[in-house]
Amino acid sequence: MFVEYTWLVPLIPLLCFVIVGFLGKKTPEGGGYIAITGAALSCVISALVAYEFFTSAAYHDPGFVTDQVVWFSLPGGYTLHFGYYIDSLACLMMLFASFISTLIFVYSKGYMHEQGVKKRRYYAEVSLFLTGMLGLAVSSNFMEMFVFWEIMGLCSYLLIGFWSFNHPEGDDAADNAASAAKKAFLVTRLGDVSLMAGLFVLLYTFGNLDYVGIFNPHALALADPNMIILASLLIFGGVIGKSAQFPLLDWLPDAMAGPTTVSALIHAATMVKAGVYLVARCYPLFTQDPAIMLFVALIGGITAFFAATMALNNMNIKRVLAYSTLSQLGYMFLALGAGGYLMALGFKNGDHHLVIAGAAGYTAGCLHMANHAFFKALLFLGSGSVIHAVGTEDMRLMGGLRKKMKITSAAMLLGSLSIAGFPFFSGFWSKELILETVMHAGDYGTEGYLFSILWVLGIVTAFMTAFYMFRMWYMTFGGKPRHASEHCHGESPASMTAPLLILSIFAVGFGFTILFGFDSLISIGADSTHNLVVGGGEAKGFEYFTDIFESIYTYVTVALVLIAISIAYVMYNKRAFDPAKFSGEGKSVLYTALTKRWWFPQLYNQIGWKLGYGVARGVDFVDRQIIDGTVNGLSAAVAGGGEILSKGQDGDVRSYTGVVIAGIVALFIVVLAIFWYMGGI
Amino acid sequence: MIPIEAFLIFAAILFAIGAYGVLVKSNTIVVLMCIELMLNAANINFIVFSAFTTDVVGQVFVIMTITVAAAEVAVGIAILLNAYKTKGTIEADGLASMRW
Numbered sequence: 162m163f164v165e166y167t168w169l170v171p172l173i174p175l176l177c178f179v180i181v182g183f184l185g186k187k188t189p190e191g192g193g194y195i196a197i198t199g200a201a202l203s204c205v206i207s208a209l210v211a212y213e214f215f216t217s218a219a220y221h222d223p224g225f226v227t228d229q230v231v232w233f234s235l236p237g238g239y240t241l242h243f244g245y246y247i248d249s250l251a252c253l254m255m256l257f258a259s260f261i262s263t264l265i266f267v268y269s270k271g272y273m274h275e276q277g278v279k280k281r282r283y284y285a286e287v288s289l290f291l292t293g294m295l296g297l298a299v300s301s302n303f304m305e306m307f308v309f310w311e312i313m314g315l316c317s318y319l320l321i322g323f324w325s326f327n328h329p330e331g332d333d334a335a336d337n338a339a340s341a342a343k344k345a346f347l348v349t350r351l352g353d354v355s356l357m358a359g360l361f362v363l364l365y366t367f368g369n370l371d372y373v374g375i376f377n378p379h380a381l382a383l384a385d386p387n388m389i390i391l392a393s394l395l396i397f398g399g400v401i402g403k404s405a406q407f408p409l410l411d412w413l414p415d416a417m418a419g420p421t422t423v424s425a426l427i428h429a430a431t432m433v434k435a436g437v438y439l440v441a442r443c444y445p446l447f448t449q450d451p452a453i454m455l456f457v458a459l460i461g462g463i464t465a466f467f468a469a470t471m472a473l474n475n476m477n478i479k480r481v482l483a484y485s486t487l488s489q490l491g492y493m494f495l496a497l498g499a500g501g502y503l504m505a506l507g508f509k510n511g512d513h514h515l516v517i518a519g520a521a522g523y524t525a526g527c528l529h530m531a532n533h534a535f536f537k538a539l540l541f542l543g544s545g546s547v548i549h550a551v552g553t554e555d556m557r558l559m560g561g562l563r564k565k566m567k568i569t570s571a572a573m574l575l576g577s578l579s580i581a582g583f584p585f586f587s588g589f590w591s592k593e594l595i596l597e598t599v600m601h602a603g604d605y606g607t608e609g610y611l612f613s614i615l616w617v618l619g620i621v622t623a624f625m626t627a628f629y630m631f632r633m634w635y636m637t638f639g640g641k642p643r644h645a646s647e648h649c650h651g652e653s654p655a656s657m658t659a660p661l662l663i664l665s666i667f668a669v670g671f672g673f674t675i676l677f678g679f680d681s682l683i684s685i686g687a688d689s690t691h692n693l694v695v696g697g698g699e700a701k702g703f704e705y706f707t708d709i710f711e712s713i714y715t716y717v718t719v720a721l722v723l724i725a726i727s728i729a730y731v732m733y734n735k736r737a738f739d740p741a742k743f744s745g746e747g748k749s750v751l752y753t754a755l756t757k758r759w760w761f762p763q764l765y766n767q768i769g770w771k772l773g774y775g776v777a778r779g780v781d782f783v784d785r786q787i788i789d790g791t792v793n794g795l796s797a798a799v800a801g802g803g804e805i806l807s808k809g810q811d812g813d814v815r816s817y818t819g820v821v822i823a824g825i826v827a828l829f830i831v832v833l834a835i836f837w838y839m840g841g842i
Numbered sequence: 843m844i845p846i847e848a849f850l851i852f853a854a855i856l857f858a859i860g861a862y863g864v865l866v867k868s869n870t871i872v873v874l875m876c877i878e879l880m881l882n883a884a885n886i887n888f889i890v891f892s893a894f895t896t897d898v899v900g901q902v903f904v905i906m907t908i909t910v911a912a913a914e915v916a917v918g919i920a921i922l923l924n925a926y927k928t929k930g931t932i933e934a935d936g937l938a939s940m941r942w
Binding site: 811812813819822 | 864
């Protein structure tokens with residue numbers, strides 16, 4: 162009875178957007194309470210829908226509930242629908258997106274308190290943002306998904322540029338919010354074009370865009386395999402843009418120009434998670450060929466590694482977190498890719514064990530996505546609390562805040578332990594499962610050795626993650642107070658610390674759900690009709706516990722994490738030796754490479770200028786010289802010809818008569834000549 | 843019997859005189875008269891062919907042409923009268939204001 166009302170989940174934030182947008186000025190807190198209530202209502206309805214779905218018969222067979230109405234028809238027999246598609250994955254997305262958004266909105270009440278009339282704009286936009294994410298999660302087909310996907314792109318642009326008027330100096334995306342917003346919009350747009358092309362290929366191949374129509378074994382078996390590969394790669398191109406993966410990863414650090422709450426929203430609950438969701442959603446499609454999944458895993462692994470390196474020496478508290486998001490998203494794609502690779506190989510060779518092993522990767526990726534949502538929301542909100550208190554984002558000016566901000570520092574510590582993968586914190590479980598799956602994938606197939614390389618990248622990334630997170634924590638909260646900390650006016654208000662406490666609980670404990678049936682809810686497997694559906698798997702429960710702790714590699718990772726934390730402690734808390742010695746006073750090549758973000762911004766600018774400007778110049782030339790030239794030339798010829806011919810019109814009747822008679826005579830002569838030529842009259 | 847060529851040559855000479863007059867005369871009254879000459883040259887051709895082929899359609903055409911010519915002269919002289927009132931001349935050289 163609740164599942165039929167799933168459409169309320171995205172509709173309520175949309176209504177909030179309209180109400181706050183039009184009436185926000187007349188309501189207290191610029192419509193903040195309306196936005197909070199809307200998000201909370203969505204969360205409650207999501208929970209009811211999820212509860213009903215998991216207890217219904219449909220959960221076991223066929224594994225989803227869907228209903229849709231005709232949206233519009235296209236010539237050629239294509240019909241596009243609008244509706245909902247509820248399965249375990251959609252439930253998971255709805256739940257954590259609406260829950261975390263509610264907490265972020267509550268937090269915003271304190272954080273955005275001094276924004277005055279701009280609060281109306283803020284709350285309207287974040288409500289629309291939430292609509293985009295929830296709509297995406299419950300969409301029943303690719304077209305509807307794409308609409309919500311674009312709504313999120315728009316909202317990210319609006320919110321990243323929220324403070325555009327406060328930072329007028331500089332034209333670079335790094336120090337100008339308007340440029341950062343533009344960069345985010347344009348870079349993700351590149352991916353969106355690819356996604357749209359993918360949808361066209363899907364529509365051409367399958368004749369519809371419905372999940373039920375595409376993700377069924379008959380349709381997939383009938384479709385042209387090359388078209389499936391093409392569509393998958395194009396769709397993954399959209400994911401690369403949205404989830405900021407290599408090589409489109411550079412917009413996300415610049416997106417830090419927006420308010421911290423928006424960063425939390427983008428990184429934890431919405432936007433970048435949409436890409437992970439889409440890959441998880443398209444598993445039946447992507448597993449048609451191991452090469453697609455190998456590509457997904459490679460992109461994920463490379464992003465995880467590169468993003469982690471860039472976080473190592475960054476001085477901005479929010480940017481460190483931004484890079485860690487990139488890195489963790491890379492882990493998710495690595496997990497989904499490795500799992501999908503095993504699964505695709507399993508389908509190809511008819512090996513059922515590989516399919517089950519692949520499902521573990523899927524579970525790991527989704528668990529990491531949910532875990533990451535909690536601890537990254539916690540970390541961003543914590544950093545927002547710090548920024549709110551000290552008034553700067555530069556960690557060199559912080560330090561020693563542990564005593565002044567007890568709740569924030571404790572919450573951030575829990576979040577850092579979780580993301581670093583400290584044993585028994587939630588990040589630990591998902592990270593170990595991911596690395597285990599990647600290790601496993603290395604043993605199969607001809608390209609398996611690539612996964613072994615990715616595994617090495619994965620544990621190096623785990624080491625770096627622990628290091629930079631604790632570097633951040635010690636620089637902010639440990640050591641002696643520096644310039645900005647001395648002016649700190651103590652802990653943030655309760656509306657900001659309460660969400661931190663709630664998120665701390667989830668950041669610590671959500672990983673344990675893997676021991677209590679998370680893997681049965683969020684797994685993927687073929688049902689009786691060989692249909693790949695999410696959910697309904699067997700729960701391994703505490704077997705994971707033994708699995709993880711019997712493996713020698715777990716201890717390797719844990720040891721690396723502990724070493725990284727100790728190094729960070731010695732370097733940044735005790736200050737036993739100066740970090741500057743490592744970097745050659747900030748002049749070594751590696752240090753420069755990292756601060757210059759491996760020259761990605763330059764690369765973008767070069768491509769943007771050289772390629773974009775070149776193309777623009779070419780187009781300009783064609784437009785001005787060839788098209789305009791043709792038109793102008795024609796008109797000049799007509800005008801000039803008229804000018805010349807008009808000279809003959811001298812107003813003298815007799816010359817006109819002369820021309821007429823001369824014409825007649827000439828005609829007569831021509832006719833005669835023709836008759837003579839033809840041989841007589 | 844007078845051969846048909848004689849009539850045709852006579853009509854052609856008449857037409858040529860008319861055309862010459864239109865081309866060289868500057869007095870528009872004379873030009874109008876020359877146009878009448880050309881019309882009548884055509885009429886003679888009609889009559890001649892009608893007589894030589896015993897087909898009366900040609901003679902019917904001549905009557906129509908004379909009617910049209912009468913109307914044309916009436917309109918033409920009215921135009922010249924007005925031109926004289928406004929311009930003070932009926933010389934073709936003086937009536938050249940409708941040019942580009």
